[in-house]
Amino acid sequence: MSNKISETLTFECETGNYHTFCPISCVAWLYQKIEDSFFLVVGTKTCGYFLQNALGVMIFAEPRYAMAELEEGDISAQLNDYEELKRLCLQIKQDRNPSVIIWIGTCTTEIIKMDLEGMAPKLENELGIPIVVARANGLDYAFTQGEDTVLAAMAHRCPEQILLIDKKRVIQDSNIQNFFSFLSIEKKEETIHKNFEKLKKNPPLVLFGSLPSTVASQLSSELKRQSIQVSGWLPAQRYTDLPSLGDQVYVCGVNPFLSRTATTLMRRRKCKLIGAPFPIGPDGTRAWIEKICSVFGIKTEGLEKREEQIWKNLKDYLDLVRGKSVFFMGDNLLEISLARFLIRCGMIVYEIGIPYLDKRYQAAELLFLQNTCKKMSIPMPRIVEKPDNYNQIQRMRELQPDLAITGMAHANPLEARGINTKWSVEFTFAQIHGFTNARDVLELVTRPLRRNNNLENLGWSNLTKKEKKK
Amino acid sequence: MKLAYWMYAGPAHIGTLRVASSFKNVHAIMHAPLGDDYFNVMRSMLERERDFTPVTASIVDRHVLARGSQEKVVDNITRKDKEERPDLIVLTPTCTSSILQEDLQNFVNRASITSNSDVILADVNHYRVNELQAADRTLEQVVRYYLEKARRQGTLDQAITKEPSANILGIFTLGFHNQHDCRELKRLLQDLNIKVNKIIPEGGSVKDLQDLPKAWFNLVPYREIGLMTAIYLEKNFGMPYISITPMGIVDTAECIRQIQKHVNNLSSNKKFNYEPYIDQQTRFVSQAAWFSRSIDCQNLTGKKAVVFGDATHAASITRILAREMGIRVSCTGTYCKHDAEWFKEQVQGFCDEILITDDHTKVGDMIARVEPSAIFGTQMERHIGKRLDIPCGVISSPVHIQNFPLGYRPFLGYEGTNQIADLVYNSFTLGMEDHLLEIFGGHDTKEVITKSLSTDTDLTWNQESQLELNKIPGFVRGKIKRNTEKFARQNNITNITVEIMYAAKEALSA
Numbered sequence: 001m002s003n004k005i006s007e008t009l010t011f012e013c014e015t016g017n018y019h020t021f022c023p024i025s026c027v028a029w030l031y032q033k034i035e036d037s038f039f040l041v042v043g044t045k046t047c048g049y050f051l052q053n054a055l056g057v058m059i060f061a062e063p064r065y066a067m068a069e070l071e072e073g074d075i076s077a078q079l080n081d082y083e084e085l086k087r088l089c090l091q092i093k094q095d096r097n098p099s100v101i102i103w104i105g106t107c108t109t110e111i112i113k114m115d116l117e118g119m120a121p122k123l124e125n126e127l128g129i130p131i132v133v134a135r136a137n138g139l140d141y142a143f144t145q146g147e148d149t150v151l152a153a154m155a156h157r158c159p160e161q162i163l164l165i166d167k168k169r170v171i172q173d174s175n176i177q178n179f180f181s182f183l184s185i186e187k188k189e190e191t192i193h194k195n196f197e198k199l200k201k202n203p204p205l206v207l208f209g210s211l212p213s214t215v216a217s218q219l220s221s222e223l224k225r226q227s228i229q230v231s232g233w234l235p236a237q238r239y240t241d242l243p244s245l246g247d248q249v250y251v252c253g254v255n256p257f258l259s260r261t262a263t264t265l266m267r268r269r270k271c272k273l274i275g276a277p278f279p280i281g282p283d284g285t286r287a288w289i290e291k292i293c294s295v296f297g298i299k300t301e302g303l304e305k306r307e308e309q310i311w312k313n314l315k316d317y318l319d320l321v322r323g324k325s326v327f328f329m330g331d332n333l334l335e336i337s338l339a340r341f342l343i344r345c346g347m348i349v350y351e352i353g354i355p356y357l358d359k360r361y362q363a364a365e366l367l368f369l370q371n372t373c374k375k376m377s378i379p380m381p382r383i384v385e386k387p388d389n390y391n392q393i394q395r396m397r398e399l400q401p402d403l404a405i406t407g408m409a410h411a412n413p414l415e416a417r418g419i420n421t422k423w424s425v426e427f428t429f430a431q432i433h434g435f436t437n438a439r440d441v442l443e444l445v446t447r448p449l450r451r452n453n454n455l456e457n458l459g460w461s462n463l464t465k466k467e468k469k470k
Numbered sequence: 471m472k473l474a475y476w477m478y479a480g481p482a483h484i485g486t487l488r489v490a491s492s493f494k495n496v497h498a499i500m501h502a503p504l505g506d507d508y509f510n511v512m513r514s515m516l517e518r519e520r521d522f523t524p525v526t527a528s529i530v531d532r533h534v535l536a537r538g539s540q541e542k543v544v545d546n547i548t549r550k551d552k553e554e555r556p557d558l559i560v561l562t563p564t565c566t567s568s569i570l571q572e573d574l575q576n577f578v579n580r581a582s583i584t585s586n587s588d589v590i591l592a593d594v595n596h597y598r599v600n601e602l603q604a605a606d607r608t609l610e611q612v613v614r615y616y617l618e619k620a621r622r623q624g625t626l627d628q629a630i631t632k633e634p635s636a637n638i639l640g641i642f643t644l645g646f647h648n649q650h651d652c653r654e655l656k657r658l659l660q661d662l663n664i665k666v667n668k669i670i671p672e673g674g675s676v677k678d679l680q681d682l683p684k685a686w687f688n689l690v691p692y693r694e695i696g697l698m699t700a701i702y703l704e705k706n707f708g709m710p711y712i713s714i715t716p717m718g719i720v721d722t723a724e725c726i727r728q729i730q731k732h733v734n735n736l737s738s739n740k741k742f743n744y745e746p747y748i749d750q751q752t753r754f755v756s757q758a759a760w761f762s763r764s765i766d767c768q769n770l771t772g773k774k775a776v777v778f779g780d781a782t783h784a785a786s787i788t789r790i791l792a793r794e795m796g797i798r799v800s801c802t803g804t805y806c807k808h809d810a811e812w813f814k815e816q817v818q819g820f821c822d823e824i825l826i827t828d829d830h831t832k833v834g835d836m837i838a839r840v841e842p843s844a845i846f847g848t849q850m851e852r853h854i855g856k857r858l859d860i861p862c863g864v865i866s867s868p869v870h871i872q873n874f875p876l877g878y879r880p881f882l883g884y885e886g887t888n889q890i891a892d893l894v895y896n897s898f899t900l901g902m903e904d905h906l907l908e909i910f911g912g913h914d915t916k917e918v919i920t921k922s923l924s925t926d927t928d929l930t931w932n933q934e935s936q937l938e939l940n941k942i943p944g945f946v947r948g949k950i951k952r953n954t955e956k957f958a959r960q961n962n963i964t965n966i967t968v969e970i971m972y973a974a975k976e977a978l979s980a
Contacts, residue, residue, distance in 0.1 A: 016504075016529055016531070017526065017527065017529065017546075019507055019510060019511075020504060020505055021505055021508070022503075022504070022505025022506065022508070023505065024505075042471075044481065044565040044566075044596070045477065045480065045481040045565065045596075045600075046481045046483070046506060046564060046565045046566070048474055048476075048477055049477060049480040049481055049484065050505070050506075050508050052476055052477065053508060053511075053512055054508060054511070063475070066473050066474065066475050067472075067473070067474040067475070068471045068472070068473060068474075069471065069472040069473075069474045070471060071471065071472060071597065072597040072598070074471055075569055075597065079471070084471035085471065087471070088471060088473045091473060092473075107503045107530070107566045108565065108566060108569060110535070111535065111566065111569050111570060112569060137503065138502075138503030138504040138505040138506060139503050139504075139530065139531055139532055139535060140531070140532060141504075142504055142505070143505070213941060214938065214941055214942070217938070217968065218972055221968065221969060221972070309976070310976065313976060313977070390526075390553060393522075407511070408511045408514060408515055409507065409508075409510035409511045409514050409523065410514070410522065411514065412514045412515070412518060412519060412520060413514065413519065413520060413521055413522045413523075416520035416521070435976065436972050436975055436976055439976075463520060464520055464521070
């Protein structure tokens with residue numbers, strides 16, 4: 001085995017025998033993000049058991065998601081899919097009254113070729129609630145890509161952008177004024193005019209990717225400082241607030257796993273995609289803002305100083321990580337951005353495992369990674385798509401990295417063998433975007449290092465019995 | 471189709487994997503799509519397992535869907551054979567692969583030609599059996615495979631051991647307190663001068679399975695897993711088995727008497743009498759019998775309780791509460807629908823009503839209706855109890871990580887009776903204390919002096935920032951508020967906006 005580290009980015013592809021979460025896990029964070037939604041996962045006990053085990057306690061908080069558990073009669077087509085789904089959705093409507101029901105297709109619906117997309121519009125008419133269909137199955141996707149399939153499906157439901165305030169609307173407004181005569185016409189027109197003025201500053205910009213509302217407003221206000229107005233987010237806090245899209249709208253992603261959504265926005269909704277590195281780490285955030293500003297022809301203000309300030313605040317953590325090595329086993333597609341940030345922090349990255357790499361959608365991020373390596377004069381890491389966990393563990397045995405970023409299936413066994421680990425899943429759920437949260441990323445990365453500083457001299461870092469000679 | 475939020479027992483393949491990975495040096499390969507290997511996460515996190523879980527997936531993806539697995543499964547089996555050199559590889563179908571209807575048996579046949587390991591296909595139907603039934607079936611399948619193999623090869627030695635000995639069947643990974651129960655059972659058998667022949671599947675080697683018939687009898691502590699194996703061994707090797715769960719004082723004694731009966735049947739010269747041991751343990755070693763006479767337990771008389779769990783634990787706990795502690799069990803139930811008859815028979819006369827369901831909302835409704843003083847159930851009942859403000863002791867799977875304690879907590883045997891007494895008593899007293907507190911209005915009657923540094927005079931939070939502050943989880947909100955105000959004061963800012971909040975976070979977190 002060669003562990004030589006090359007001078008340019010190298011891309012490899014292994015067997016795809018790796019551990020990751022099923023993409024249906026996206027309901028865990030999406031149902032919380034989209035407050036008026038209900039997620040119905042059409043699948044088997046296997047899917048349900050995964051959700052209840054992976055999402056732990058959340059199930060007990062009366063979640064707005066459920067399984068439509070397929071039984072033998074559904075598989076053998078003795079029952080009518082449409083009638084069955086109708087029965088369940090009626091019950092959901094009655095119990096929860098959501099603004100949208102999202103059907104998550106699974107492996108089983110793929111294999112038995114259940115026509116969810118065909119049934120949804122019909123049932124939608126009958127039920128009077130929008131039904132969005134996303135195929136987030138383990139046959140095609142990994143973990144966070146589940147969100148990608150849901151957002152791509154939702155992009156079709158965003159209203160059409162009407163850029164210029166057309167006459168119709170003004171007339172409508174004056175119609176309203178007939179009812180509410182206490183509002184003076186002049187005032188109403190004035191506000192419209194004002195909004196229009198604001199819009200003129202930059203064309204409408206819609207950001208896509210699901211983030212906790214605090215993080216979303218942090219990023220929006222970062223852009224506002226550069227006097228860029230964010231006209232909407234996909235997804236919004238409520239389904240009824242989905243942003244308008246159209247050929248005048250610029251879109252930009254905040255997460256690296258949203259390539260289908262990006263494609264849908266470009267091809268189907270004719271939006272203009274801004275390809276930028278992702279706002280993870282202060283370096284990424286700055287590059288992200290700069291790219292958006294440059295597209296709008298705006299000169300950035302005070303960004304450099306701001307980035308510097310953030311780095312200065314991170315000093316204590318940077319001292320801990322500098323010179324340490326990392327190995328990404330790969331499972332959530334955040335790996336490239338995180339690796340780039342950690343390299344900028346002074347770490348050495350041996351390997352970036354990643355389930356799937358869209359080189360076009362991630363182009364800016366990849367270039368940024370390359371430049372960061374050059375800038376820090378650190379050899380380029382190897383990028384391994386569809387990794388093979390068994391091989392990775394062999395490589396790790398040889399390389400003995402200071403930190404392995406890995407799924408929970410491998411974390412404890414690696415720790416028992418003296419390799420520090422951080423669960424990759426935490427990066428999916430923690431707040432890692434923007435300047436403000438840079439510290440949170442390092443908090444996660446350094447936690448095993450800090451913990452082990454405390455335990456260092458106790459002499460029990462390797463806790464397995466002698467490995468059998470094979 | 472069924473609208474389901476939560477389930478008590480997992481899908482079939484989980485049961486198979488639990489049995490397979492409990493054996494030493496057995497590897498399971500799942501025929502499954504990406505992401506179905508979360509069993510590894512459960513085992514590594516809940517059991518805090520130090521070793522890599524010997525389960526991998528032969529991934530079913532788009533290509534497999536279009537063209538079939540072809541060589542993939544066979545390649546994966548032979549590859550694992552070379553890498554890990556397991557004694558046995560269990561090919562495990564999942565719900566996905568059972569719809570694909572590929573001829574997995576054919577893959578197994580082909581792979582067993584090229585590999586050194588034995589290879590078998592787990593024989594479970596995903597749409598008919600659950601986790602527990604599948605585990606029971608898989609254990610029987612593995613035992614049968616190796617005994618028949620030994621018989622064919624003529625290496626099967628059916629002579630029983632000189633001294634009385636026993637097999638313990640059904641101790642395995644992710645089982646509720648199984649490790650502790652196993653230790654307690656070993657201790658019990660040792661006290662009775664009975665050798666432990668084999669414990670399966672946990673830690674057992676498949677190579678040793680041919681020695682199973684050497685034991686005098688089989689002990690099956692849990693109803694759910696091991697019974698099929700015991701019945702197979704009885705039918706084919708004439709081995710008696712004991713399926714009375716030694717949980718609680720009465721049942722432990724009953725179990726020991728059964729052991730005595732079987733041992734004396736087989737022993738030609740010596741007769742064993744365990745009655746003095748039972749008496750000694752009951753009255754003086756275990757504290758539970760004394761506890762049930764003590765005035766503490768008197769206070770529990772007639773208190774209402776609800777029990778729910780797997781068949782073994784729910785039945786045993788019901789009998790302990792009713793028979794040994796004088797607590798009134800208003801309702802008892804199990805999610806093991808396949809074993810409903812047995813369960814009803816066991817709890818007959820020990821409870822007011824019986825509930826057989828795997829729908830947790832029905833259990834919740836029942837608890838709300840009965841309003842017991844305490845619940846003994848699974849993690850789900852614990853959460854129901856939290857919502858209804860009723861204390862709950864966890865007595866059965868499904869469980870969380872806190873039900874894999876590091877300390878010694880058996881439910882079986884005489885030490886088990888102590889543990890159960892503690893659990894029951896603590897659940898009730900906590901409930902009582904809570905109740906009294908409510909009546910008398912809490913521990914602190916004086917108003918708490920605020921610990922907050924902020925005074926509301928000189929700083930104003932605008933509406934947006936107040937909203938933002940309210941979004942922050944309660945337990946850190948106070949800290950964020952203080953830090954922001956501290957930052958504002960340092961910078962002579964009087965009007966706090968959202969931007970100031972973020973700036974404060976950046977500045978002060980350093």
